[in-house]
Structures are given as structure tokens and as C-alpha cells.
Amino acid sequence: MATLDSTQALAGATVPTARTRLDLSTPVMVLFTAALCVLIVLPLGWLLVFAFRDQAGRATLANFQRLLTDPTFVEPLLTTFTIAGSVSLACGAIAAPMAWLVARSDMPARNAVRIIVTASFVTPPFLGAIAWELLAAPNSGLLNQAWRAVTGAPSEEALFDIYTLTGLIFVVCCYTFPYVFVLVANALERVPGDLEDAAAMLGSSRWRTARRITIPLALPALLAGLLVAFLQAMTLFGSPAILALPAGFHTITTKIWSLFQYPPKPELAAAASLPLLVLTVVLLRAQSAILGRRSFAVVGGKGAAPRLVGLGALRWPALALCLALLCLPVFLPYGALVNAAFSKVPSQLLTLDRFTLRNFVFVFSEVSATKLAMKNTFLLGAMAATAGALMALVIAYLTSRAAGRGHRVLGFLAMAPIAVPGIVLGVGLFLAYTRPPFVLYGTLWILLLAYITIELPAAYQQMQSAFHSVHHELEEAGRIFGATRLRVLKDVTGPLLRSSLVATWCFVFVAVVRELSAAVILFTSQTKVLSVLIFDLKESGDLAAIAVLGLSMLVLTALVIVAANSLLGGGSAARLRNN
Amino acid sequence: MSQPTLTRRSLIEGAAALGAATALSSPTWSATPEPSKVTPDLVAAATKEGKAVWYTAVDLPVAERMAKAFEAKYPGIAVRVERSGGERIFQRIGQEYASSIHAVDVVNSSDAAHFIVWKRQGILLPYVPEDVALHYPPEHRDPDGQFASWRIWLSVIGYNTNMVKPEEAPKSFADLLDPKWAGKIVKAHPGYSGTIMTATFQMARDLGWEYFEKLAKQRIMQVQSSADPPKKLALGERAVMADGNEYNLIQMKEKGEPVEIVYPTEGAPLIVGPSGLMKDAPNPNAAKLLMSWMFSQDGQQYLVDFGGLRSAHALVKEKPGRKPLKEIKTMKDDPAAVEAQADEIKAHYARIFKV
Numbered sequence: 022m023a024t025l026d027s028t029q030a031l032a033g034a035t036v037p038t039a040r041t042r043l044d045l046s047t048p049v050m051v052l053f054t055a056a057l058c059v060l061i062v063l064p065l066g067w068l069l070v071f072a073f074r075d076q077a078g079r080a081t082l083a084n085f086q087r088l089l090t091d092p093t094f095v096e097p098l099l100t101t102f103t104i105a106g107s108v109s110l111a112c113g114a115i116a117a118p119m120a121w122l123v124a125r126s127d128m129p130a131r132n133a134v135r136i137i138v139t140a141s142f143v144t145p146p147f148l149g150a151i152a153w154e155l156l157a158a159p160n161s162g163l164l165n166q167a168w169r170a171v172t173g174a175p176s177e178e179a180l181f182d183i184y185t186l187t188g189l190i191f192v193v194c195c196y197t198f199p200y201v202f203v204l205v206a207n208a209l210e211r212v213p214g215d216l217e218d219a220a221a222m223l224g225s226s227r228w229r230t231a232r233r234i235t236i237p238l239a240l241p242a243l244l245a246g247l248l249v250a251f252l253q254a255m256t257l258f259g260s261p262a263i264l265a266l267p268a269g270f271h272t273i274t275t276k277i278w279s280l281f282q283y284p285p286k287p288e289l290a291a292a293a294s295l296p297l298l299v300l301t302v303v304l305l306r307a308q309s310a311i312l313g314r315r316s317f318a319v320v321g322g323k324g325a326a327p328r329l330v331g332l333g334a335l336r337w338p339a340l341a342l343c344l345a346l347l348c349l350p351v352f353l354p355y356g357a358l359v360n361a362a363f364s365k366v367p368s369q370l371l372t373l374d375r376f377t378l379r380n381f382v383f384v385f386s387e388v389s390a391t392k393l394a395m396k397n398t399f400l401l402g403a404m405a406a407t408a409g410a411l412m413a414l415v416i417a418y419l420t421s422r423a424a425g426r427g428h429r430v431l432g433f434l435a436m437a438p439i440a441v442p443g444i445v446l447g448v449g450l451f452l453a454y455t456r457p458p459f460v461l462y463g464t465l466w467i468l469l470l471a472y473i474t475i476e477l478p479a480a481y482q483q484m485q486s487a488f489h490s491v492h493h494e495l496e497e498a499g500r501i502f503g504a505t506r507l508r509v510l511k512d513v514t515g516p517l518l519r520s521s522l523v524a525t526w527c528f529v530f531v532a533v534v535r536e537l538s539a540a541v542i543l544f545t546s547q548t549k550v551l552s553v554l555i556f557d558l559k560e561s562g563d564l565a566a567i568a569v570l571g572l573s574m575l576v577l578t579a580l581v582i583v584a585a586n587s588l589l590g591g592g593s594a595a596r597l598r599n600n
Numbered sequence: 601m602s603q604p605t606l607t608r609r610s611l612i613e614g615a616a617a618l619g620a621a622t623a624l625s626s627p628t629w630s631a632t633p634e635p636s637k638v639t640p641d642l643v644a645a646a647t648k649e650g651k652a653v654w655y656t657a658v659d660l661p662v663a664e665r666m667a668k669a670f671e672a673k674y675p676g677i678a679v680r681v682e683r684s685g686g687e688r689i690f691q692r693i694g695q696e697y698a699s700s701i702h703a704v705d706v707v708n709s710s711d712a713a714h715f716i717v718w719k720r721q722g723i724l725l726p727y728v729p730e731d732v733a734l735h736y737p738p739e740h741r742d743p744d745g746q747f748a749s750w751r752i753w754l755s756v757i758g759y760n761t762n763m764v765k766p767e768e769a770p771k772s773f774a775d776l777l778d779p780k781w782a783g784k785i786v787k788a789h790p791g792y793s794g795t796i797m798t799a800t801f802q803m804a805r806d807l808g809w810e811y812f813e814k815l816a817k818q819r820i821m822q823v824q825s826s827a828d829p830p831k832k833l834a835l836g837e838r839a840v841m842a843d844g845n846e847y848n849l850i851q852m853k854e855k856g857e858p859v860e861i862v863y864p865t866e867g868a869p870l871i872v873g874p875s876g877l878m879k880d881a882p883n884p885n886a887a888k889l890l891m892s893w894m895f896s897q898d899g900q901q902y903l904v905d906f907g908g909l910r911s912a913h914a915l916v917k918e919k920p921g922r923k924p925l926k927e928i929k930t931m932k933d934d935p936a937a938v939e940a941q942a943d944e945i946k947a948h949y950a951r952i953f954k955v
Contacts, residue, residue, distance in 0.1 A: 161837040387664040463701035546682040562828035
């Protein structure tokens, strides 16, 4: 996600205050550049090496030949593109109107809608997929049972079948549309009101204003959102891993994962990862080309707030439509999970005599891996969030308060992991850190490296836009009014950055807790995390235990976020915002 | 190839290949190690270690119940269960040992072929619990004392009794090819489950791969672990399972859930799940104690009574009301052949079922 501003920031402003710190920042910059090189170049380097060699270590192109000719590879690739394309279009169709309603209309409870979208973003895609199994498995799914009960349809008929390509596309949409939503909503909010006012004053109709001003300014964000949705769907592992096998097909990510089955074929896995990597790079280039050309859309913090459009009698129906749509990623799945957690049979609706706490007892006092996985997950979450936020802070400081070639490289490196899908990075890290000089496989460090690398781009972007939002004119204003530089830092820059830092911390924390695709390649029994534990429970179909563990994981995550915000004073920090 | 009935003697013959293959594959071990008793010294040393890590393919609730029973018997030793399908356990140990990560103390798989590989790799420690020496028939003991049959069960057909009337239920694997079952069958996957790996080998040998080709046309629902098809039946998600654990169905039936077992007329694939101890076990004494307890009469009886599994221990009794193993027609197991053909079986299966 959140890839918009990198190029603009790299073009960054030259700030006079930087000169005094430049001496100090050069060694820091060199250090960070070197660290990022190791972090990114090492795994990707090994990935390349393995992709071009055979089991015996000889150079070969056979892996790619197999990839392009063997139907067991070609079909997953085609399936993946079908999924990604459909998801991207469907997300655009749903998220863009919803984003407009939230950002630009006077629909009631707009903020509540935004928060619920955030809840769907926080939901791990694998957990959402499992919840949708509970809802829409053709026979035992709660929705299908309800449908049969209402219509009296025979037991063989089902309204929904989640174990199909369409079912998978639907579930992926549920947890991908927030990316489009956030990008478009933020863009719409940033459309300067004075431009629209000017158009209105010059006699333009409301529709003409929308067509000539608002839509053109928001369009790049929509296109960017579609690309991000495509990328997310293409590289997603969690949902396909749950739904593709019962449906009888592979996507490229589940195929890569299956190549680690005994005997492991890391060469083929590396080769199969490369198309994902290349395509991601290409699409990101396309995205920045689209946005780069239209960068005038982002005008900065000044200007009048955009006018809200009155919906009149449609206000409440609009809200009802939004809430109905949000049933799909949030209300229904969470309802199904709660039902499964407390019910004796996960596929039956909870009643008093079906109520049980047995599943909780099982998960927390009998499953011996629970405690370890919880500890690992939250430890890694906190460590990755802290390290990631601090690294992002330093890098963003260097790139936005100083200019030059070195800083450009640093900014590029910080953004580079965004082009590396989780499972590809997992394969790369596995290849890199199971051999000298750094043998880290089997320790929490390898997972920490993976998490930091995966989340660095988003963290960096958040911090960078934080530095942007504290534009030097604010600092200069403080200086003009006689404040010392320290006072400005303390009273102006500091408070504004602190809330962004907490927001970044929370963002990375949430992302780490829900990460599965790299962890599933990198874990060992001692370094198991919750997402992998849930994934293992799925293997043997322990749905009730999954529901308990998944809900506990989300509740604990929420508590950590609340605690972080109240202790560190994040304010509105945990809100999902792109910039 | 299949045998009409299974007796203790035919089990001996049936598992002889296991003995033969393992004997051939390990020239270095000549004599069976002396049986080991549980001594106060062992208990003290194990308690000092305080923990044991057990990788197992047995269904999680059974595994955790076994672990808790052991912890109750030997307070102060916590057992951590690492449960996944047999094939994933095998993958996990391979991946970890390749990086010199020695995390596992005791290992149990649902694919006996894995022990042939591990023995050849020399990563198992010879250790013969006293009960194994005294009460286990030779065909269920590795001649070099590196592993023994910890549990025995079958892969069976099953159905949901709310969805299928007994008289309409399938009686044989051949019956599952009837078009009336299209879209109603669930089955597990040999790439994840050792049980299904073993069963797929036996069925492909006795019924031919053509059988699977026809079965694949029935729009089956593919799941991973052999513990999952019984659960999908109980949920009511599918009416019939083409393969999966007999022991899950036994447990569910006795709890009153709407499932029924069918022992196919062609013979049910026979699965033997050995256990062994790792040479580089991080908690060697706790590992030995855990091994000894799991092979003891108590441990085995618990496994049978609670888990619905079968035991090779001579003193362990089958639970009344269950069909005794010797009255069931089974296929013949052959771990050496599974070991030789494992990759081919997985690849062939993936070609037929597309996953």
C-alpha cells in the first residue's frame, strides 16, 4: 500500500537547517544504506542465484523452462492473474463510491464507516477466509443453511460455494478493498475546496465540477489503488492457502509454498518467485508514472477543506448500503467466528444448550504451543514495530531534511521491499540465512528481519509524510516569532512527529501480527507465531480452536494498540491513513 | 494383493518388509540394544530437564491429552506438542536438521517410511523401552531398536448419518465412483498427511491409479490432514469421506456425533505410526521417559480408550463395542515401497487431482 509520495519526497526540499547536522548524518546515512543493502540485497541475491541453478548447483535455465511449460506451474500462474485482475476491478467498483461517500458526502456516521473499513483491514486474510468457510461452505455454511431454511431448497443446493475460484476472489476482495478505499478517500479529501469553489463561482454545474475538477484529481489515486489491489491479490498467500486446496487449484503463492514439501525444491521456488517480483516492480513503476504525472493533485496542507455534497433523502439509504457492504468483510465473518468459538458445533447457530467454553479451555490450557506462539508473536510485533518505526524515523529525517544522491539511494532502498511479496521474501531469507555468513534460521531474528523488511516501506512513507506535514514553513514561522530551534522542535515538530511515530509503530505491529506468507516459510517449532499456529490448526480442520485463537489474537492486538496510544499519546494515530 | 483378514500373524508378515528394509539399510547396527527400564535416576534427570518436545502427526486433541496425561504422571516435565501432518513433520525435521537445528526430542509419524529415511540418515537414537522388548511383537520393533510401532489405525470410508441412510451408504471404494456421490465426497491429501500417503500407495497398488482418475471426476473436496475428513462429515459439510482416520470417527461416534464408519470391501489401508527418539534430542532424559511412558501399557491403553487407535502392545485390550482389528479386512502395508515411491506418488496424485 501507501506508495504515493516516495518520488516526491525523494525530490525533497533543501532545508537550510540541515547543514549543521550534515556532518553527523553522513555516517548515519552510510550505516543505514549498508544495513538496508544487506537486508534486501542478500535475500534477493540468493533468490536470483537459486533461480538459475539446478539441484547440484550448476548454472541452468531449466527452472524457467519448467515454469513456462509444465502445466502444474502455468495453470497456477494463469489462475493468479485471473484472481488479481478480478479483485482489482471489483475492489475499484466497490471502494471508490464508498470512499466518495465517506470523504465527500454528508452521509451520517461517516467516521464509523471509516473505522469499520479499518477493522476489515486489520483482519488477517487467512482468518477472513476461514470465517467465510464457516459462512459459505456449500453444505455446512451458516448462510447456506439459512437460505435452505427460508426457501425450503433441497439439501444438495447451495446459494454460495466458497470453495470455488469465484469464492476465493470474493474473499480476497473483502480484505483488499480497504487499500483502494484509503487511497481514494484520502485523495478526495485532499482535493482543494477552493478549486471547486472557483469552478462553482464561474458558473459550473455541480456535475461539471465533479467531472472537470474532482474526478480528474482523484483518478490517479483510483488507478494507483487498482494497481495496489492487483499486487496485493497477486502476492496474497493466506486466503488461497485456506480456500484453493479444497477448491482443487493452486495459485502461484500456494504453489511456491508446496515446493517446500519434501523433498524441498528451493531452486524451483526461487524461479517461481521471480515472475511475482518482476511484475511487482513493473506495476509499481507504472503506478509512480501515473502518479508522478499527476502529482499536482497533492497540493499540501493548505487550501480550503473540500465541500461536502448534500445527499438529501439519500443520506440514510447510502449509509445502509455501506453497512450492508461492510457485513461482508466484517460483521458476518466476525459473527461466524464468535459463533464457532462458543458453540459445540461450529456449523450450528449458538443456542443456550449449545454454548460451551470447552474451545477456550482447549486452546489455552491444552494446546501446548499456544503460549509460545503468543509470546513469540507479541515479542516480534513489539520489536519489529519499534525497530521499524525508529529506522523509518531516521531514514525519513535524512531524506526529507537533506538532499543529495546518497539520500536518494537511501530512500529508494527503504522503498524497495515493497516490490518483494512476502512469500518471495520468505524464500529469499530462507536461502540467505540458512547458510554462512549469517545462520539465522531457527531463531526469532530471521523472522524479525523479515518483518522489518516487509513493513519498512509503509513505515518509511508514514514517517516521511509526517516530516512533510511539518513543513519547514511551520518551523520557520516558529523561528520568526522568536522561538529557538530547540523550542520549535519541542513545541512544533516534536508533538506532530510523536503521533505519527506511534501511528507507525501501531501500523507495523498490526501488520506483523497478521503476517503469514513469510512466517510460514521461516518458522521452526520453537519460533512458531500465531498466524502459523492457526494455519496448522486449519490443516486438521480444528475450526473452533481457530476461532478462539483468531479472536483472542485480534482482541490482544487491539489492547496493545489502545495501550500504545494512551501511554504514548498517539491521539488519532491508529487511524488508517495513507498520508 | 490384499489379504482377507488381519490376524496378529498376518500383521507379522505384513510388517516384515519394514524389518527387512530397515535391516538392509543399516549395516552399522548389529545387536538390539538392551531394554531400558524407567529408573528413579531417569525420572530425576528428566525432571531436571523439565521439558520435552514431541513432534507428532496424531490428531491434536489426542496428542495434547497424551501430553497432559504424561505431565500428570511426571509432574515438572512439560511436553510441548508440535503437531502437523506426517509429511509436514518429515519436511520440518528435514528443513531443521539441514540447518543443524535440533529442536525435537521424540518423533511420531503417520508414515512409517519416514523412519526408514531417518534411520538411514543416522539421526535416531537406539532406545528400547522395557515394554517394547517384553510386549511388542517383533514386526512392530525395529531390529536395531531405533523405533517401534506406537499406534496402528486404518484409513476408512465414512459417512454422515443425517445425510446418508445406512442402506444407501457406500460399501466399497468402487461404490464411491457412483455418480450419486459427485460433489459429496471429501478426501485428504498425501502431500500433507502420512496416513493418506500410506493409504494412497496401498490403494494405487491394489486398485490401480485408474481408480483415483475416476475418483477425481467426482468433484471431491480436497483437504489436507487425514483428521479433517471426519470433521467435515461431523460438520455436515460433505456426506461421505473417501479416506481419513478411523480413530477420529471412533471418537466421534462414541460421543454421539452423526458419523458412521465403513470398512471397504476391498480392504482398508493399514497405517502404522512408529515413534522414535532423536540422537541429538535437546532433552535426552525427558525424551527417554516420554518414550517409555508412551509405549507403556498405561500409555497405550489410554491411546486406545481415548484416542480410538489400535495398539501393538500384547497386554492392551481393545475397547468393548469397537470392531476388533483382526475382524477387519485390511490392505497390506509396505513402508519400504512407500519410501521408494513417495515422490512419484505425490507427483502422480498432483497430476490427477490438480493440487
